[in-house]
Amino acid sequence: MTTSAPSPIPLGTRAYRGRLLSPLTPEGSRNQGAGLRFIEDALLLVTPDGRILSAGPAATTTFRGPVLDLRPAVLIPGFVDAHLHYPQTRITGSASGPLLDWLERSVFPEEARFDDPAHAAAVASDFTRRMLMAGTTTCAAYSSAHAAATDTLFEALDRAGLRAFAGLTLMDQGCPEPLRLDHREALPAMRDLIQKWHGKGEGRLQFIVTPRFALSCSRPLLEAAAQVAADHQLFVQTHLAESPAEAEAVLRACPWAIDYLDVYDRLGLLGPRSLFAHAIHLSPRAWDRLAEAGARVAHCPDSNFFLDSGRMPIDEPRRRHVPIALGSDVGAGRSFDMRRAMSHAFDSALCLGTRLTPAELFTLATLGGATALDLQGRVGSLDPGKEADFLVVRCPDHITTEEGILAQLAFASDESTIQRVYVRGAQVHPVD
Ligand SMILES: [Zn+2]
Known part of the structure; x- marks a missing residue:
């Protein structure tokens, strides 16, 4: 079995299994996205100090510790x-x-x-x-x-x-x-x-x-x-x-x-x-x-x-x-709710004749925001090395494609509750 983790897995690393959708951070700091990555069955590994160690297909990620299985929820950047x-x-x-x-x-x-x-x-x-x-x-x-x-x-x-x-x-x-x-x-x-x-x-x-x-x-x-x-x-x-x-x-x-x-x-x-x-x-x-x-x-x-x-x-x-x-x-x-902002951004652009795609809207609400605040090297996508700011979003299991999940996030968010929120790998919502 191969591993997507480039370095040894530190003791105390946590693993989250679910669908995963994230912008890709391009090279260079001013670009706001190089497309999206969707993994149908992913394992997100987060180090004890709150960094993303790897985010790859579960089938090809070697991890021997306990895994929090969140399927069919979707893991996305905060x-x-x-x-x-x-x-x-x-x-x-x-x-x-x-x-x-x-x-x-x-x-x-x-x-x-x-x-x-x-x-x-x-x-x-x-x-x-x-x-x-x-x-x-x-x-x-x-x-x-x-x-x-x-x-x-x-x-x-x-x-x-x-x-x-x-x-x-x-x-x-x-x-x-x-x-x-x-x-x-x-x-x-x-x-x-x-x-x-x-x-x-x-x-x-x-x-x-x-x-x-x-x-x-x-x-x-x-x-x-x-x-x-x-x-x-x-x-x-x-x-x-x-x-x-x-x-x-x-x-x-x-x-x-x-x-x-x-x-x-x-x-x-x-x-x-x-x-x-x-x-x-x-x-x-x-x-x-x-x-x-x-x-x-x-x-x-x-x-x-x-x-x-x-x-x-x-x-x-x-x-x-x-x-x-x-x-x-x-x-x-x-x-x-930034999903409402995504939806309104679509309407606003449409009023002026521009049709933004759900992928563009999703990127604006995550990596785009991080880039505008000069945080693109730290957060905004689920890339290895970044700090683990991510969400676990409920998504009905009849929605199976990247396009479907994006449309759900941007335009039909009623059904997709935010189940958990993590900042730097720490669960900040819900908390007891
Ligand atoms: Zn204001």
Whole structure:
């Protein structure tokens, strides 16, 4: 019998048997996928330190220890949710739009409640539980404007075992007084959070610099955000060109900029570690500049529909090789489930005449998200050497083909419960 494991099997290696479906990670860091791999009867071997030792056909994998037989379930990489808002967990479903009215009416009053430690803690545990139930293993989350609530969020993410980027949401204008954070207060607050959390949990947790968007931040605050990101080599996340009214208001507020993206560009917030949510109303010039800078896009089709913000022209970043992640955008998005995001991404592209395949959607929700967050060397696919972030998904046994399983994941997820969730080889859902 041959073995697919290239090296000796360490003591304590665990084995999971099931169907296996995963993107393949190509050579080179900017490519978002080199096709899929489907194995009808696979054995996934995970080392005691949480790495994938091998993922190959059960019949040709030599393993003498106990095997957890999960058939006919499917083993897939964990989902990456590259854009969502922790303090909006409890107002999910309230977003009737348009964007700027919804912020005033629903978002700011709810986010102001996060100065209450009990509220912050209760919502943080809800937030992490709902992500795990949906099979999200990596997220990029906005906190509120409160340093203490952001600390509480990191504690909850750590306790839940999730892989996460999380950031203090920066605002000093255009919002209620309790949510304002002057750049002189924001700087030490960010530095404390970075020191306490960035890189913790063996690199699972990262601080991400999070100016909410151009309208809610003064120039000194945006400059301070850029400085912190540069000093600590951090990712930056913000919103970009979500709604037409927002884009017009930004140009009125920043007449020195040629367009919305140019505001971030001139203030040092556009670069290879910039993650822009939405990116709907951009000119060809802005798309070219975004691509040239090596920035990334978080596509949030559910909230784009719900707030009636417009459709992200997905062919623009695709033809420029801009990494694209999917985001639930809870609470403007209506679900934590990235399979809903896949389905909405299909609808959104179709509105503009592009038909994404289930394989493309699945790759966006896994390896695409990992690539957009520069984690493609660690997670996003079930390749040997990567950290074992994976899901066990129920799939009816009458669905027997790769195409059938992909269609089930992307378009008919009601029947495919997320049975188990693993991050770095540790079972994080369900837990006793
Ligand atoms: Zn958002």
